[in-house]
Amino acid sequence: MLNTLRNTTIIATLTLGSAVLAQDGPYAPYAGTTLVVNFPSHPHYNAAMEVLPQFTAQTGIEVEVDMLPYLDMRERQTLELTLSEGAYDLISYVVFSKADYVYADQLENLAKYFMNPRLADPTYDAGDLIDGYVQNIGVAGGEKGYLPGPTGSLFGLPFGSETSVLFYRKDVFEKHGLTAPETYDELLDLACRIPELEPGMGGVASRAASGHQASHALLLHLAPLGGRVFDDAWQPRLNDAQGVAAAEALKRIVDCGPEGSSAFGPNEAANAFAQGQAAMFIDSIAFAPTFEDESRSTVAGNVGYAMHPMGVQRASQTGGFGLGIPANAQHKEAAFLLMQWLTSKEGDLAVALAGGNPSRFSTYENEELNALYPWSSTFGEALQYADPDWRPIIPAWGRINADIGTTMSQVLTQNLDIQEALDGIAERTRALMEEQGYYIWQ
Numbered sequence: 001m002l003n004t005l006r007n008t009t010i011i012a013t014l015t016l017g018s019a020v021l022a023q024d025g026p027y028a029p030y031a032g033t034t035l036v037v038n039f040p041s042h043p044h045y046n047a048a049m050e051v052l053p054q055f056t057a058q059t060g061i062e063v064e065v066d067m068l069p070y071l072d073m074r075e076r077q078t079l080e081l082t083l084s085e086g087a088y089d090l091i092s093y094v095v096f097s098k099a100d101y102v103y104a105d106q107l108e109n110l111a112k113y114f115m116n117p118r119l120a121d122p123t124y125d126a127g128d129l130i131d132g133y134v135q136n137i138g139v140a141g142g143e144k145g146y147l148p149g150p151t152g153s154l155f156g157l158p159f160g161s162e163t164s165v166l167f168y169r170k171d172v173f174e175k176h177g178l179t180a181p182e183t184y185d186e187l188l189d190l191a192c193r194i195p196e197l198e199p200g201m202g203g204v205a206s207r208a209a210s211g212h213q214a215s216h217a218l219l220l221h222l223a224p225l226g227g228r229v230f231d232d233a234w235q236p237r238l239n240d241a242q243g244v245a246a247a248e249a250l251k252r253i254v255d256c257g258p259e260g261s262s263a264f265g266p267n268e269a270a271n272a273f274a275q276g277q278a279a280m281f282i283d284s285i286a287f288a289p290t291f292e293d294e295s296r297s298t299v300a301g302n303v304g305y306a307m308h309p310m311g312v313q314r315a316s317q318t319g320g321f322g323l324g325i326p327a328n329a330q331h332k333e334a335a336f337l338l339m340q341w342l343t344s345k346e347g348d349l350a351v352a353l354a355g356g357n358p359s360r361f362s363t364y365e366n367e368e369l370n371a372l373y374p375w376s377s378t379f380g381e382a383l384q385y386a387d388p389d390w391r392p393i394i395p396a397w398g399r400i401n402a403d404i405g406t407t408m409s410q411v412l413t414q415n416l417d418i419q420e421a422l423d424g425i426a427e428r429t430r431a432l433m434e435e436q437g438y439y440i441w442q
Contacts, residue, residue: 031060044160047356086328132386133158137322162320192256202258205278210409223315239422314385
Protein backbone atom coordinates (compact mmCIF):
# COMPACT_ATOMS: atom_id res chain seq x y z
CA MET A 1 0.00 0.00 0.00
CA LEU A 2 1.24 3.47 -0.84
CA ASN A 3 1.65 5.72 2.16
CA THR A 4 0.90 9.20 0.82
CA LEU A 5 2.93 11.92 2.47
CA ARG A 6 0.38 14.73 2.34
CA ASN A 7 -1.00 17.05 4.93
CA THR A 8 -3.77 18.75 2.98
CA THR A 9 -3.99 21.96 4.96
CA ILE A 10 -0.34 22.69 5.81
CA ILE A 11 1.42 21.30 2.74
CA ALA A 12 -0.96 22.87 0.25
CA THR A 13 -0.43 26.28 1.82
CA LEU A 14 3.36 25.95 1.99
CA THR A 15 3.54 24.60 -1.54
CA LEU A 16 1.68 27.63 -2.86
CA GLY A 17 4.00 29.94 -0.94
CA SER A 18 7.14 28.28 -2.20
CA ALA A 19 5.83 28.23 -5.75
CA VAL A 20 5.25 31.97 -5.60
CA LEU A 21 8.67 32.63 -4.08
CA ALA A 22 10.49 30.33 -6.48
CA GLN A 23 8.38 30.54 -9.62
CA ASP A 24 11.51 30.89 -11.75
CA GLY A 25 13.66 28.61 -9.59
CA PRO A 26 14.91 25.09 -10.25
CA TYR A 27 11.82 23.39 -8.82
CA ALA A 28 9.19 25.44 -10.65
CA PRO A 29 8.93 23.22 -13.76
CA TYR A 30 8.20 20.21 -11.53
CA ALA A 31 5.71 21.73 -9.07
CA GLY A 32 2.62 19.53 -8.94
CA THR A 33 4.54 16.39 -9.94
CA THR A 34 3.89 13.35 -7.77
CA LEU A 35 6.87 11.06 -7.30
CA VAL A 36 6.44 7.44 -6.28
CA VAL A 37 9.42 6.12 -4.31
CA ASN A 38 10.25 2.71 -2.88
CA PHE A 39 11.81 2.66 0.60
CA PRO A 40 12.62 -0.17 3.02
CA SER A 41 11.13 -0.53 6.48
CA HIS A 42 14.20 0.70 8.33
CA PRO A 43 14.89 3.27 11.07
CA HIS A 44 16.75 5.57 8.67
CA TYR A 45 13.81 5.66 6.30
CA ASN A 46 11.38 6.22 9.15
CA ALA A 47 13.41 9.35 9.84
CA ALA A 48 13.29 10.30 6.16
CA MET A 49 9.50 10.05 6.23
CA GLU A 50 9.47 12.76 8.88
CA VAL A 51 11.36 15.26 6.73
CA LEU A 52 9.82 14.56 3.31
CA PRO A 53 7.03 17.08 3.92
CA GLN A 54 9.74 19.75 4.12
CA PHE A 55 10.78 18.84 0.58
CA THR A 56 7.21 19.15 -0.66
CA ALA A 57 6.81 22.48 1.08
CA GLN A 58 9.96 23.85 -0.56
CA THR A 59 9.45 22.45 -4.03
CA GLY A 60 5.78 21.77 -4.69
CA ILE A 61 6.74 18.19 -5.62
CA GLU A 62 4.62 15.61 -3.84
CA VAL A 63 5.98 12.24 -2.72
CA GLU A 64 4.24 8.91 -2.28
CA VAL A 65 6.19 6.20 -0.49
CA ASP A 66 5.82 2.47 -0.98
CA MET A 67 7.56 1.23 2.17
CA LEU A 68 8.24 -2.50 2.33
CA PRO A 69 10.32 -4.95 4.36
CA TYR A 70 13.72 -5.33 2.70
CA LEU A 71 13.18 -8.75 1.14
CA ASP A 72 9.76 -7.73 -0.18
CA MET A 73 11.29 -4.50 -1.49
CA ARG A 74 13.96 -6.38 -3.42
CA GLU A 75 11.37 -8.77 -4.86
CA ARG A 76 9.15 -5.87 -5.95
CA GLN A 77 12.08 -4.04 -7.53
CA THR A 78 13.19 -7.16 -9.38
CA LEU A 79 9.81 -7.11 -11.10
CA GLU A 80 9.37 -3.35 -11.56
CA LEU A 81 12.82 -2.66 -13.00
CA THR A 82 12.25 -5.10 -15.87
CA LEU A 83 9.10 -3.37 -17.13
CA SER A 84 9.13 -0.91 -20.02
CA GLU A 85 7.55 1.68 -17.74
CA GLY A 86 8.08 1.20 -14.01
CA ALA A 87 5.98 2.33 -11.08
CA TYR A 88 8.90 3.92 -9.19
CA ASP A 89 10.64 7.22 -9.82
CA LEU A 90 13.24 6.72 -7.09
CA ILE A 91 14.29 3.57 -5.26
CA SER A 92 16.37 2.69 -2.27
CA TYR A 93 18.53 -0.36 -2.81
CA VAL A 94 20.80 -2.34 -0.53
CA VAL A 95 24.48 -2.15 -1.41
CA PHE A 96 24.94 -5.60 -2.91
CA SER A 97 22.06 -4.99 -5.34
CA LYS A 98 24.24 -2.40 -7.07
CA ALA A 99 26.02 -4.95 -9.23
CA ASP A 100 22.80 -6.65 -10.32
CA TYR A 101 20.98 -3.44 -11.21
CA VAL A 102 23.89 -1.74 -12.98
CA TYR A 103 24.83 -4.87 -14.92
CA ALA A 104 21.22 -5.22 -16.11
CA ASP A 105 21.17 -1.52 -17.17
CA GLN A 106 18.35 -0.79 -14.73
CA LEU A 107 19.78 2.32 -13.01
CA GLU A 108 20.39 5.76 -14.49
CA ASN A 109 23.96 7.00 -14.77
CA LEU A 110 23.84 10.22 -12.72
CA ALA A 111 26.45 12.11 -14.76
CA LYS A 112 23.97 13.86 -17.03
CA TYR A 113 21.98 15.13 -14.04
CA PHE A 114 25.00 16.57 -12.27
CA MET A 115 26.06 18.12 -15.60
CA ASN A 116 22.73 19.91 -16.01
CA PRO A 117 22.93 23.43 -14.50
CA ARG A 118 19.14 23.57 -14.18
CA LEU A 119 19.19 20.54 -11.91
CA ALA A 120 22.57 20.39 -10.16
CA ASP A 121 22.72 22.45 -6.96
CA PRO A 122 26.06 24.34 -6.98
CA THR A 123 26.15 24.19 -3.15
CA TYR A 124 25.72 20.40 -3.02
CA ASP A 125 29.39 19.82 -2.05
CA ALA A 126 29.82 16.20 -3.11
CA GLY A 127 33.27 16.18 -1.52
CA ASP A 128 31.56 16.25 1.88
CA LEU A 129 29.90 12.89 1.25
CA ILE A 130 31.61 10.02 3.09
CA ASP A 131 33.98 8.53 0.52
CA GLY A 132 33.58 4.90 1.50
CA TYR A 133 29.80 5.15 1.30
CA VAL A 134 29.83 6.77 -2.14
CA GLN A 135 32.22 4.14 -3.46
CA ASN A 136 30.34 1.27 -1.86
CA ILE A 137 26.78 2.17 -2.84
CA GLY A 138 27.16 4.37 -5.89
CA VAL A 139 30.19 3.67 -8.10
CA ALA A 140 30.41 0.93 -10.70
CA GLY A 141 32.62 0.22 -13.69
CA GLY A 142 35.93 1.27 -12.14
CA GLU A 143 38.55 -0.87 -10.44
CA LYS A 144 37.36 -4.48 -10.15
CA GLY A 145 34.10 -3.31 -11.72
CA TYR A 146 32.63 -1.99 -8.48
CA LEU A 147 35.17 0.53 -7.14
CA PRO A 148 36.30 3.99 -8.30
CA GLY A 149 38.80 4.28 -11.13
CA PRO A 150 39.28 5.99 -14.48
CA THR A 151 36.41 4.01 -16.00
CA GLY A 152 34.01 4.32 -13.06
CA SER A 153 30.57 5.99 -13.12
CA LEU A 154 28.11 7.07 -10.44
CA PHE A 155 24.75 5.30 -10.33
CA GLY A 156 23.55 6.06 -6.81
CA LEU A 157 24.09 8.12 -3.68
CA PRO A 158 24.41 6.88 -0.09
CA PHE A 159 21.29 7.26 2.01
CA GLY A 160 21.06 5.09 5.10
CA SER A 161 24.58 3.73 4.78
CA GLU A 162 26.18 2.02 7.75
CA THR A 163 29.53 0.95 9.16
CA SER A 164 30.52 -1.49 11.89
CA VAL A 165 31.44 -0.36 15.41
CA LEU A 166 31.84 -1.88 18.85
CA PHE A 167 29.15 -1.46 21.49
CA TYR A 168 30.05 -2.44 25.06
CA ARG A 169 28.57 -2.41 28.56
CA LYS A 170 30.18 0.49 30.40
CA ASP A 171 28.90 -0.69 33.79
CA VAL A 172 30.27 -4.22 33.35
CA PHE A 173 33.62 -2.96 32.11
CA GLU A 174 33.92 -0.46 34.96
CA LYS A 175 32.98 -3.12 37.52
CA HIS A 176 35.89 -5.31 36.44
CA GLY A 177 38.39 -2.58 35.58
CA LEU A 178 38.27 -3.35 31.86
CA THR A 179 38.76 -1.04 28.90
CA ALA A 180 37.10 -1.28 25.49
CA PRO A 181 39.21 -3.55 23.26
CA GLU A 182 41.36 -1.69 20.76
CA THR A 183 42.76 -4.79 19.05
CA TYR A 184 41.53 -8.22 18.02
CA ASP A 185 43.78 -9.88 20.57
CA GLU A 186 42.06 -7.87 23.30
CA LEU A 187 38.61 -8.50 21.81
CA LEU A 188 39.05 -12.28 21.61
CA ASP A 189 40.52 -12.41 25.11
CA LEU A 190 37.54 -10.52 26.55
CA ALA A 191 35.06 -12.53 24.49
CA CYS A 192 35.76 -15.61 26.61
CA ARG A 193 36.88 -13.86 29.82
CA ILE A 194 33.58 -12.02 30.30
CA PRO A 195 31.56 -15.24 30.87
CA GLU A 196 34.03 -16.14 33.64
CA LEU A 197 33.69 -12.70 35.25
CA GLU A 198 29.92 -12.50 34.75
CA PRO A 199 28.42 -16.03 34.85
CA GLY A 200 25.45 -16.29 32.52
CA MET A 201 26.59 -13.41 30.33
CA GLY A 202 28.12 -13.94 26.90
CA GLY A 203 31.17 -12.05 25.73
CA VAL A 204 30.07 -10.82 22.30
CA ALA A 205 26.65 -11.06 20.66
CA SER A 206 27.13 -11.71 16.94
CA ARG A 207 25.04 -12.63 13.96
CA ALA A 208 25.88 -16.21 12.90
CA ALA A 209 22.75 -17.83 11.46
CA SER A 210 23.07 -20.07 8.43
CA GLY A 211 22.97 -18.22 5.12
CA HIS A 212 24.18 -14.71 4.48
CA GLN A 213 24.27 -13.86 8.22
CA ALA A 214 27.13 -16.28 8.85
CA SER A 215 28.89 -14.99 5.75
CA HIS A 216 28.48 -11.39 6.89
CA ALA A 217 29.83 -12.34 10.31
CA LEU A 218 32.94 -13.93 8.82
CA LEU A 219 33.62 -10.95 6.58
CA LEU A 220 33.19 -8.65 9.58
CA HIS A 221 36.56 -9.97 10.80
CA LEU A 222 38.25 -10.79 7.50
CA ALA A 223 39.37 -7.33 6.35
CA PRO A 224 40.68 -6.15 9.75
CA LEU A 225 42.76 -9.32 9.97
CA GLY A 226 44.27 -8.67 6.54
CA GLY A 227 42.13 -10.98 4.43
CA ARG A 228 40.10 -10.66 1.26
CA VAL A 229 37.74 -12.95 -0.62
CA PHE A 230 39.84 -12.60 -3.81
CA ASP A 231 43.34 -11.54 -4.75
CA ASP A 232 43.92 -9.02 -7.53
CA ALA A 233 43.65 -11.73 -10.19
CA TRP A 234 40.24 -12.93 -8.91
CA GLN A 235 41.74 -16.07 -7.42
CA PRO A 236 39.91 -17.00 -4.19
CA ARG A 237 42.05 -16.44 -1.10
CA LEU A 238 39.43 -16.86 1.60
CA ASN A 239 41.25 -20.05 2.64
CA ASP A 240 44.64 -18.42 3.32
CA ALA A 241 46.06 -17.78 6.80
CA GLN A 242 44.11 -14.54 7.19
CA GLY A 243 40.87 -16.24 6.22
CA VAL A 244 41.49 -19.02 8.72
CA ALA A 245 42.21 -16.42 11.42
CA ALA A 246 38.91 -14.67 10.67
CA ALA A 247 36.96 -17.95 10.86
CA GLU A 248 38.69 -18.86 14.12
CA ALA A 249 37.83 -15.44 15.53
CA LEU A 250 34.16 -15.86 14.63
CA LYS A 251 34.02 -19.35 16.12
CA ARG A 252 35.59 -18.15 19.36
CA ILE A 253 33.11 -15.29 19.56
CA VAL A 254 30.12 -17.57 18.95
CA ASP A 255 31.36 -20.29 21.32
CA CYS A 256 31.75 -17.74 24.13
CA GLY A 257 28.62 -15.78 23.23
CA PRO A 258 25.10 -15.83 24.64
CA GLU A 259 23.06 -19.01 24.54
CA GLY A 260 21.77 -19.72 21.04
CA SER A 261 24.38 -17.51 19.34
CA SER A 262 24.86 -19.82 16.36
CA ALA A 263 21.27 -19.13 15.27
CA PHE A 264 21.39 -15.34 15.70
CA GLY A 265 20.53 -12.97 12.92
CA PRO A 266 21.36 -9.28 13.42
CA ASN A 267 18.15 -8.52 15.30
CA GLU A 268 18.53 -11.50 17.62
CA ALA A 269 22.13 -10.57 18.37
CA ALA A 270 21.17 -6.93 19.00
CA ASN A 271 18.33 -8.01 21.26
CA ALA A 272 20.68 -10.25 23.27
CA PHE A 273 22.90 -7.22 23.91
CA ALA A 274 19.93 -4.96 24.62
CA GLN A 275 18.57 -7.44 27.19
CA GLY A 276 21.87 -7.75 29.05
CA GLN A 277 22.84 -11.19 27.76
CA ALA A 278 26.20 -10.05 26.33
CA ALA A 279 28.83 -7.50 27.26
CA MET A 280 29.74 -6.54 23.68
CA PHE A 281 28.20 -6.32 20.24
CA ILE A 282 29.95 -5.61 16.91
CA ASP A 283 27.64 -4.60 14.13
CA SER A 284 26.01 -1.65 12.43
CA ILE A 285 25.72 1.88 13.81
CA ALA A 286 21.99 1.58 13.01
CA PHE A 287 21.36 -0.28 16.28
CA ALA A 288 22.46 2.58 18.55
CA PRO A 289 19.01 4.20 18.98
CA THR A 290 17.52 0.86 20.03
CA PHE A 291 20.12 0.38 22.75
CA GLU A 292 19.37 3.81 24.24
CA ASP A 293 15.58 3.33 24.11
CA GLU A 294 14.41 2.36 27.61
CA SER A 295 11.24 0.84 26.21
CA ARG A 296 13.29 -1.68 24.20
CA SER A 297 16.58 -1.96 26.07
CA THR A 298 17.54 -2.85 29.63
CA VAL A 299 21.04 -1.43 29.10
CA ALA A 300 20.06 2.11 28.10
CA GLY A 301 22.46 4.61 29.65
CA ASN A 302 25.13 1.94 30.14
CA VAL A 303 26.30 1.55 26.55
CA GLY A 304 29.76 2.62 25.43
CA TYR A 305 30.79 3.13 21.82
CA ALA A 306 34.16 2.42 20.25
CA MET A 307 35.67 1.86 16.83
CA HIS A 308 35.80 -1.59 15.26
CA PRO A 309 38.88 -3.22 16.83
CA MET A 310 42.12 -3.29 14.88
CA GLY A 311 43.74 -6.45 13.55
CA VAL A 312 46.63 -5.81 11.19
CA GLN A 313 44.66 -2.76 10.10
CA ARG A 314 41.48 -0.85 10.86
CA ALA A 315 38.80 -1.78 8.34
CA SER A 316 35.19 -1.37 9.39
CA GLN A 317 32.48 -2.56 7.06
CA THR A 318 30.41 -0.42 4.74
CA GLY A 319 26.86 -1.33 3.87
CA GLY A 320 23.28 -0.24 4.14
CA PHE A 321 21.22 1.57 1.55
CA GLY A 322 21.46 4.16 -1.19
CA LEU A 323 19.21 5.95 -3.67
CA GLY A 324 19.01 5.41 -7.42
CA ILE A 325 16.79 6.42 -10.32
CA PRO A 326 15.36 3.47 -12.25
CA ALA A 327 16.09 3.49 -15.96
CA ASN A 328 12.35 3.05 -16.56
CA ALA A 329 11.22 5.85 -14.20
CA GLN A 330 8.60 8.30 -15.45
CA HIS A 331 9.81 11.46 -13.68
CA LYS A 332 13.59 11.19 -13.70
CA GLU A 333 14.52 14.86 -13.34
CA ALA A 334 12.13 15.46 -10.45
CA ALA A 335 13.43 12.23 -8.87
CA PHE A 336 16.98 13.57 -9.14
CA LEU A 337 15.89 16.76 -7.37
CA LEU A 338 14.47 14.67 -4.51
CA MET A 339 17.61 12.51 -4.34
CA GLN A 340 19.81 15.59 -4.34
CA TRP A 341 17.73 17.29 -1.63
CA LEU A 342 17.68 14.26 0.67
CA THR A 343 21.46 13.82 0.41
CA SER A 344 22.29 17.55 0.57
CA LYS A 345 23.77 19.09 3.71
CA GLU A 346 20.32 20.36 4.67
CA GLY A 347 18.54 17.09 4.02
CA ASP A 348 21.22 14.87 5.54
CA LEU A 349 21.23 16.87 8.78
CA ALA A 350 17.43 16.95 8.97
CA VAL A 351 17.21 13.16 8.57
CA ALA A 352 20.04 12.62 11.07
CA LEU A 353 18.36 14.81 13.68
CA ALA A 354 15.23 12.71 13.19
CA GLY A 355 17.24 9.55 13.96
CA GLY A 356 18.73 8.56 10.60
CA ASN A 357 22.30 7.64 9.62
CA PRO A 358 24.36 10.56 8.23
CA SER A 359 26.04 10.29 4.86
CA ARG A 360 28.18 13.42 5.24
CA PHE A 361 31.26 14.23 7.27
CA SER A 362 29.84 17.66 8.16
CA THR A 363 26.73 16.11 9.65
CA TYR A 364 28.81 13.99 12.01
CA GLU A 365 30.62 17.18 13.07
CA ASN A 366 27.39 19.01 13.87
CA GLU A 367 27.28 20.08 17.54
CA GLU A 368 23.50 19.80 17.82
CA LEU A 369 23.58 16.23 16.49
CA ASN A 370 26.40 15.19 18.82
CA ALA A 371 24.58 16.69 21.79
CA LEU A 372 21.40 14.84 20.88
CA TYR A 373 23.02 11.47 20.10
CA PRO A 374 26.05 10.61 22.30
CA TRP A 375 27.32 7.95 19.92
CA SER A 376 27.55 10.24 16.92
CA SER A 377 31.11 11.56 17.36
CA THR A 378 32.55 8.04 17.77
CA PHE A 379 30.80 6.88 14.63
CA GLY A 380 32.16 9.85 12.70
CA GLU A 381 35.67 8.87 13.74
CA ALA A 382 35.10 5.25 12.75
CA LEU A 383 34.12 6.27 9.23
CA GLN A 384 37.70 7.27 8.49
CA TYR A 385 38.36 3.53 8.25
CA ALA A 386 35.21 2.41 6.43
CA ASP A 387 36.33 -0.13 3.82
CA PRO A 388 34.39 -0.13 0.53
CA ASP A 389 36.13 -3.35 -0.58
CA TRP A 390 35.41 -5.61 2.39
CA ARG A 391 33.24 -7.75 0.13
CA PRO A 392 33.20 -7.97 -3.69
CA ILE A 393 30.10 -6.37 -5.17
CA ILE A 394 29.90 -8.42 -8.35
CA PRO A 395 26.95 -10.21 -9.99
CA ALA A 396 28.24 -13.60 -8.81
CA TRP A 397 28.36 -12.49 -5.18
CA GLY A 398 24.90 -13.78 -4.24
CA ARG A 399 25.90 -17.37 -4.95
CA ILE A 400 29.31 -17.03 -3.30
CA ASN A 401 27.77 -15.35 -0.26
CA ALA A 402 25.23 -18.15 0.16
CA ASP A 403 27.97 -20.79 -0.04
CA ILE A 404 30.12 -19.01 2.56
CA GLY A 405 27.12 -18.66 4.88
CA THR A 406 26.01 -22.28 4.64
CA THR A 407 29.53 -23.64 5.07
CA MET A 408 30.41 -21.34 7.97
CA SER A 409 27.24 -22.40 9.73
CA GLN A 410 28.56 -25.96 9.60
CA VAL A 411 31.81 -24.76 11.13
CA LEU A 412 29.91 -23.06 13.96
CA THR A 413 27.35 -25.79 14.66
CA GLN A 414 28.93 -29.05 13.48
CA ASN A 415 32.63 -28.34 14.15
CA LEU A 416 33.53 -28.76 10.48
CA ASP A 417 37.30 -28.26 10.19
CA ILE A 418 37.94 -24.60 9.34
CA GLN A 419 40.70 -25.15 6.78
CA GLU A 420 38.70 -27.90 5.09
CA ALA A 421 35.62 -25.69 5.01
CA LEU A 422 37.41 -22.69 3.53
CA ASP A 423 39.25 -24.85 0.99
CA GLY A 424 35.88 -26.14 -0.21
CA ILE A 425 34.50 -22.60 -0.55
CA ALA A 426 37.58 -21.53 -2.48
CA GLU A 427 37.35 -24.48 -4.86
CA ARG A 428 33.65 -23.90 -5.58
CA THR A 429 34.17 -20.15 -5.91
CA ARG A 430 36.96 -20.60 -8.44
CA ALA A 431 34.75 -22.88 -10.54
CA LEU A 432 31.97 -20.27 -10.47
CA MET A 433 34.35 -17.45 -11.40
CA GLU A 434 35.67 -19.50 -14.32
CA GLU A 435 32.09 -20.09 -15.45
CA GLN A 436 31.45 -16.35 -15.22
CA GLY A 437 34.45 -15.57 -17.46
CA TYR A 438 36.81 -14.00 -14.93
CA TYR A 439 39.82 -16.00 -16.13
CA ILE A 440 39.30 -15.81 -19.87
CA TRP A 441 41.95 -13.09 -20.26
CA GLN A 442 44.52 -14.90 -18.15
